[in-house]
Amino acid sequence: MNKSDDLQKRTWAEISLGNIRHNYEVIRNSLPGKCRFLGVVKADAYGHGALRVSRLLQECGADYLAVSCLDEAMELRNGGISMPILILGHTPYEYTDILINNNITQTVTCLAKAEEYSAAAVASGKTLRVHIKVDTGMSRLGFLCDGSLAEDGIDNIAAACTLPGLEHEGIYTHFAVSDEPGEENRAYTLRQFSLFTHVISVLESRFGITFAIRHCANSGAVVNYPEMALDMVRPGFLLYGYGDSSGRIGLKPCMRFMTTVSTIKYYEPGTCVSYGRRFVTERRTRMGILAVGYADGLPRAASGKCSFWTPFGETRQCGSICMDMCMCDLTDVYNAQVGTEVELFGENCDIFSLSDAAGTIPYELLCSVTKRVPRIYK
Ligand SMILES: *Cc1c(COP(=O)(O)O)cnc(C)c1O
Numbered sequence: 001m002n003k004s005d006d007l008q009k010r011t012w013a014e015i016s017l018g019n020i021r022h023n024y025e026v027i028r029n030s031l032p033g034k035c036r037f038l039g040v041v042k043a044d045a046y047g048h049g050a051l052r053v054s055r056l057l058q059e060c061g062a063d064y065l066a067v068s069c070l071d072e073a074m075e076l077r078n079g080g081i082s083m084p085i086l087i088l089g090h091t092p093y094e095y096t097d098i099l100i101n102n103n104i105t106q107t108v109t110c111l112a113k114a115e116e117y118s119a120a121a122v123a124s125g126k127t128l129r130v131h132i133k134v135d136t137g138m139s140r141l142g143f144l145c146d147g148s149l150a151e152d153g154i155d156n157i158a159a160a161c162t163l164p165g166l167e168h169e170g171i172y173t174h175f176a177v178s179d180e181p182g183e184e185n186r187a188y189t190l191r192q193f194s195l196f197t198h199v200i201s202v203l204e205s206r207f208g209i210t211f212a213i214r215h216c217a218n219s220g221a222v223v224n225y226p227e228m229a230l231d232m233v234r235p236g237f238l239l240y241g242y243g244d245s246s247g248r249i250g251l252k253p254c255m256r257f258m259t260t261v262s263t264i265k266y267y268e269p270g271t272c273v274s275y276g277r278r279f280v281t282e283r284r285t286r287m288g289i290l291a292v293g294y295a296d297g298l299p300r301a302a303s304g305k306c307s308f309w310t311p312f313g314e315t316r317q318c319g320s321i322c323m324d325m326c327m328c329d330l331t332d333v334y335n336a337q338v339g340t341e342v343e344l345f346g347e348n349c350d351i352f353s354l355s356d357a358a359g360t361i362p363y364e365l366l367c368s369v370t371k372r373v374p375r376i377y378k
Contacts, residue, residue, distance in 0.1 A: 009339075011292045012374045014256040014346070015048050017056050023241050023251045024060050027222060027233075030249070035229045036213065038064035040236030042072060042088065043367040048240060048255055049375045051079040058083050066234060070095055070104070077102045086131055086170075089141070096120035096128055105129045105169065109141040114160035121165030131170035131213070132157055134199055136192040138176045145199045154199055158207040170213035171200060172234075179220025179243065189221070193228050219243055242351060242362050256346030257369060259292035261338055264330060273327055274319030279304060286331045288315065290342055293324040297369035298344060299358035306357040308342050309349040311335075315342070 028037055039062050040046075045053035054065055054076050066086045067073050073085050086105045093116035099106050100121065108114045108130045121128045134157070135142030143160075145153030161168040173196045177185040196216055203209040214230045219238035221228050223245045237243050241253040265287050273279040273287065281287075290308075294300040303321045307314045308328060312335035315328040330336045345351040351362040358365070 009260055010262075011259040011296050011372075012376050013047070013369050014258055014376050014378060015052070016252070016254050016256075016378050017052065018378065019241055019252040019254040020048070020053060020056055020239065021060060023239050023254070024057065024062065026250050027235060027238060030222075030226065031233060032229055034231070036063035036215075036232035038062070038066055038086065038215065038232050038234045039239055040066045040088075040218075040234055041076070042066060042068035042236070044072075046236060046240050046363065047366040047369045049377070050075060051081070052375075052377060054079070054081045054083075064232065070098065073104045074098075074102065077104070093117050093120050097124050097126075100124070100126045100128050103129075105131060107131050107133050107141070107172075108160055108166070109133045110143060111156040111160050114163055114166065118163035118165045127165055127167050129167045129169050131172055132160065132168060132211070134171065134173045134196055136173045136195040136199075137188065138174045138192075140174070142173065146195060154202050154206075157199070158203060158209055161203075161207075161209050168209070168211060170215065170232075171203075171211040172215045175216065175218055175221055177220075178218060178224060189225065192216075193225070223249065237363060240366065242366075253346060253351065255366065255369075257297070257344040257373075258346070259290050259296075259342050259344060261288045261330070261336055261340045261342060262291040262325070263289040264336075264338060265289065275322060276320050279319035279327075283331070285329055286334070287318065288328045288330040288333075288336060288340075288342075290326050290328055291324070292342075292344065293322045293326055295323045295370060296373050297365070298326065299354070299360065299365065299368065301359055302354055302357040306354050307349075308344050309346075310340055310342050312340070 039057040041050045041054050044050045064084045066088050068089045070091050073087055088107055091106055096117050117128050133142040135144050143153045143157050175189055178189045213232050215232035217228050217233040219235045222233050222235050241251045267281045267285045269281050269283055271281045292298050298321055300321045306317045313333045315333050317328045319327050343349045345354050355362045355365050
């Protein structure tokens, strides 16, 4: 902790770089020998701090990083990250020079964009490294290669790969339900995978086009479909220690979202608490006012539906979560005092219970921890 964080001790996110390293090694050791490891560090490394996590992954010997956009890639380059970086999302072709000059790999999702990147690269006499994205059933970005569009899709990829000024280093697809149980989801994922490998083999047999790096496995697939690792895996969530099976394979969560009790008040039965008077005390209540609210990333949708960890037992959150504060019942947690640390999620308080209470997924909670919350690295 630096001094100002230490003095203030309001709300913070404790990030365990040791756990990230541990998770990296566990995942890496589960991969086939030559399989590369791409660490997904988009959205500030799911709230863990993109630059710190990327430095660690670079030091650990990861092969690639992925971000969502050019700004995220440049943050890493400006911070001294020299390893390969793939942009998963769209970059307007006007930025082709910046991509090339900073040695950033761009995803190409359709022929029209490939032509724009190609023209821009040729104009500056340079080559842009690209990965081709195939839409096999996520129905988001990528060359559609399914059903009636199968032939056109493959032809378009071949055309993109033969344009001047582009080096097609990789090809990838993204799964929609690799992390969800059930036979239907399994069939859907297998179908996505076989379509992907089919596209690759037609490109090779019909056009002689090959790719050094073929990849498709996100976190769900790394755990549930190890046979789909191909040349590289692309975990994000799993790297940070989350997911249904993360505990089973020995991964550890890397963020503890922490706050403190700022004040303790005693209320008579029948006292209305917080905005909207949605909570009314039933007994004489020792209420803790926590120094955390939705402006820190505690979801307001979880108001009155969640519990937090303290060293002296669990405490139930009461009433509407405010912008900068929320209340919790400390009547039975009598050892809790002003200054007592409270874990909102992390080692002791499963992030899934908070995300369920808020009607969302842990991914959203992780990247919703706001800028106001200092990250404390351990
Ligand atoms: C975000 C993302 C990933 C990582 O997904 P996780 O579920 O966090 O492992 C992988 N690939 C693409 C294309 C993504 O957008």
